[in-house]
Amino acid sequence: MAVDQGAGSKLPGLLVSLGKNESTKTLLKVIILAIIAAAAVASRLFSVIRFESIIHEFDPWFNFRATKYLVANGFYQFWDWFDDRTWHPLGRVTGGTLYPGLMVTSGVIYHLLRFLTVPVDIRNICVLLAPAFSGLTAYAAYLLTNEMTTSSSAGLLAAAFMGITPGYISRSVAGSYDNEAIAIFLLVFTFYLWIKALKLGSMLWGALCALFYGYMVASWGGYAFITCLVPLHAFVLICMGRFSMRLYVAYTTWYALGTLASMQIPFVGFLPVRTSEHMPALGIFGFLQLVAFLEYVRSAVPSRQFQTFLYVGLGGIFGVGLLGLVGLTAGGYIAPWSGRFYSLWDTGYAKIHIPIIASVSEHQPTAWPAFFFDLNLLIWLFPAGVYMCFQRLEDEHVFIIVYALFGSYFAGVMVRLMLTLTPVVCVAAAIAASQLLDTYLQYKSPEVVESKEEESTDGTAKKASKQGSLRSASQPVVGIYNVLSKAFIAGAMTLFLLIFVQHCTWVTSNAYSSPSVVLASRMPDGSQHIIDDYREAYQWLRQNTKEDAKIMSWWDYGYQIGGMADRPTLVDNNTWNNTHIATVGKAMSSREEVAYPIMRQHEVDYVLVVFGGLLGYSGDDINKFLWMVRIAEGIWPDEVKERDFFTPRGEYKVDADASETMKNSLMYKMSYHNYATLFPPGQAQDRVRGARLPDQSPVLNSLEEAYTSENWIIRIYKVKDLDNVGRDHAAAASFERGHKKKKAIKKRGPRVLRAE
Numbered sequence: 001m002a003v004d005q006g007a008g009s010k011l012p013g014l015l016v017s018l019g020k021n022e023s024t025k026t027l028l029k030v031i032i033l034a035i036i037a038a039a040a041v042a043s044r045l046f047s048v049i050r051f052e053s054i055i056h057e058f059d060p061w062f063n064f065r066a067t068k069y070l071v072a073n074g075f076y077q078f079w080d081w082f083d084d085r086t087w088h089p090l091g092r093v094t095g096g097t098l099y100p101g102l103m104v105t106s107g108v109i110y111h112l113l114r115f116l117t118v119p120v121d122i123r124n125i126c127v128l129l130a131p132a133f134s135g136l137t138a139y140a141a142y143l144l145t146n147e148m149t150t151s152s153s154a155g156l157l158a159a160a161f162m163g164i165t166p167g168y169i170s171r172s173v174a175g176s177y178d179n180e181a182i183a184i185f186l187l188v189f190t191f192y193l194w195i196k197a198l199k200l201g202s203m204l205w206g207a208l209c210a211l212f213y214g215y216m217v218a219s220w221g222g223y224a225f226i227t228c229l230v231p232l233h234a235f236v237l238i239c240m241g242r243f244s245m246r247l248y249v250a251y252t253t254w255y256a257l258g259t260l261a262s263m264q265i266p267f268v269g270f271l272p273v274r275t276s277e278h279m280p281a282l283g284i285f286g287f288l289q290l291v292a293f294l295e296y297v298r299s300a301v302p303s304r305q306f307q308t309f310l311y312v313g314l315g316g317i318f319g320v321g322l323l324g325l326v327g328l329t330a331g332g333y334i335a336p337w338s339g340r341f342y343s344l345w346d347t348g349y350a351k352i353h354i355p356i357i358a359s360v361s362e363h364q365p366t367a368w369p370a371f372f373f374d375l376n377l378l379i380w381l382f383p384a385g386v387y388m389c390f391q392r393l394e395d396e397h398v399f400i401i402v403y404a405l406f407g408s409y410f411a412g413v414m415v416r417l418m419l420t421l422t423p424v425v426c427v428a429a430a431i432a433a434s435q436l437l438d439t440y441l442q443y444k445s446p447e448v449v450e451s452k453e454e455e456s457t458d459g460t461a462k463k464a465s466k467q468g469s470l471r472s473a474s475q476p477v478v479g480i481y482n483v484l485s486k487a488f489i490a491g492a493m494t495l496f497l498l499i500f501v502q503h504c505t506w507v508t509s510n511a512y513s514s515p516s517v518v519l520a521s522r523m524p525d526g527s528q529h530i531i532d533d534y535r536e537a538y539q540w541l542r543q544n545t546k547e548d549a550k551i552m553s554w555w556d557y558g559y560q561i562g563g564m565a566d567r568p569t570l571v572d573n574n575t576w577n578n579t580h581i582a583t584v585g586k587a588m589s590s591r592e593e594v595a596y597p598i599m600r601q602h603e604v605d606y607v608l609v610v611f612g613g614l615l616g617y618s619g620d621d622i623n624k625f626l627w628m629v630r631i632a633e634g635i636w637p638d639e640v641k642e643r644d645f646f647t648p649r650g651e652y653k654v655d656a657d658a659s660e661t662m663k664n665s666l667m668y669k670m671s672y673h674n675y676a677t678l679f680p681p682g683q684a685q686d687r688v689r690g691a692r693l694p695d696q697s698p699v700l701n702s703l704e705e706a707y708t709s710e711n712w713i714i715r716i717y718k719v720k721d722l723d724n725v726g727r728d729h730a731a732a733a734s735f736e737r738g739h740k741k742k743k744a745i746k747k748r749g750p751r752v753l754r755a756e
Helices: 005-042 046-050 059-073 075-079 101-115 122-146 152-164 180-200 203-217 223-239 245-262 276-300 303-330 339-345 349-353 368-375 378-392 395-413 415-440 483-510 533-544 555-565 578-589 592-601 621-635 660-664 666-672 722-742
Strands: 453-455 461-463 519-522 528-531 606-610 703-708 714-719
Touching (some): 005 122, 005 152, 046 483, 059 075, 059 101, 059 122, 059 555, 075 101, 101 180, 122 152, 122 180, 122 415, 152 483, 180 203, 180 395, 180 415, 203 223, 203 245, 223 245, 223 276, 223 395, 245 276, 276 303, 368 378, 378 395, 378 415, 415 483, 533 555, 533 703, 578 592, 578 666, 592 714, 621 666, 660 666, 666 714
Antiparallel strands (some): 519 528, 606 714, 703 714
């Protein structure tokens, strides 16, 4: 037999050429991923460029304060930290009531940079941590997508989508130092490790998955999404008849090591074995042991005996397990479902039973426009990508389908959970887009083989190939694969992607890059005007009050007061004590005669309220006031009644038609105290609620105005001593008698504000 010497001599050269091509592709992928990571970081820096390097929102201020404590005092002091400057007079066991992953991550980076002699301030690390991790999240999306398809372009598209999608940017801009800053990366990477462990049946990958799951537990309460989704994936695979030793090894390793890792966090402790939210994971773990045992028995027992054993064994074990779960729950060993969980299935549950949960804006159901605002083009590609997963339906594709189904539901019932939906949308959309681009951007058109019949050995005819099946060589396809179609699809996809990038950039720069403590408005000439009332007021508190002065405000501002003003507060954003928050709500919604003893009992020195009536700032306390009433009514239903704050026609008003209960409430008086003096007689107006106000401003007896910010957004009142309160009550009564005689009072001229 002759050997083709020419072909043999060409083989080494062909291998070298293939190796060079692979090296070139790898290099290009690395460069593209680096560019995507840079774009992800750059798109989150608008807030720093337009304003300054500052911590945003409310929760990040506590995280920043805790991180400074960790860096200054060390890990063990942080672990045992009791904060006596919050929740006065109760205090807070801070080290045991938070997820420390975010603070520890920042502390490790800080000490590492210091070790490398890089001079850096901990504030800058906290501000830039979320943008830095967004680049890692994009890479994690690339790895996860590569496990779903053989197309390398799909992973790169998923990374690009993840890097700039507003649904993720909303909680990861510079300064957004919240738990989600690192948690979304951990979420996506843990899912990648789970898929890798499942495909390989490897204990090593399962252990890595458990390690990052433990990191996730230490970083964000949303770890429950992983705790429920991975068991659900395993259960679906078992129901599809896909039980395998790969699944058994991966899940058993993940659950055993992951549960042990999660229990090392003091805030979590024994919750994985004592709460209903964790029971599905434990149940699937036990179910897998049972299925594996039955598989072993089936290999050793005849089929008829095995069938009897199966029915009796499964029925008995299921009954015992169910009775045990019910008994442990009834006995108090296993806690029932939490209110936050119930609110995911019944959107009206929290408003009725736990109003403090319903009062948070990000816990509201998601409006339809929010999906298009945060996902744009991806919302159309998302269903197509899920459909393509159905076409192949391997174990990893089942995971994407399950994730897409439940992620879509949860994102629909709670605005905040758009975060958990965004990764699977990016992955599925990338699969669909890459399939489309890979098909229409080929230089050669796909080719089809005509069907033909061949005679088989037994004389019957059978088809050699299906009509329309694609082959590398045969008759070229015309029609949808011609040059015109390719140009049209390529041009349309390019246009859509450019519009998507433009939309993401616009949303990021305008909607998600403005810190809540610094407001911006436009002057008539188009120039930007900065409204810095929050920091102005907090700085006044820091400089003009005693270090132990207690500040009463609604819980929304507790973390900011503690972080910027460095003063003790009664309540803050931790919301762990509903009764304490209801006490503040009762004081705000009651008459002065009722509110003053409450404030004295809690040693309150100053009361802070947010009022936006002058500038039209809608996020003020009058708009939040009904939630204060509802929370207080939940504890004192006989003393505080929501209906008393409405007019006889059931309207919520602040003008002359407002109810007497509303006018006499402490919140109303503090908000509108001396407000009418800013306007000419008869023209006092609340610009948020579009209401014309009475000429006579409310009179305060137990408090005195201590500070009002430049644009009247923050108003601070000092609680008077008992002697002064008595004198002012007598003066107020005398004033009222004089007012009835004169029928008028002298008014001060309007104050000119720079904001106008």
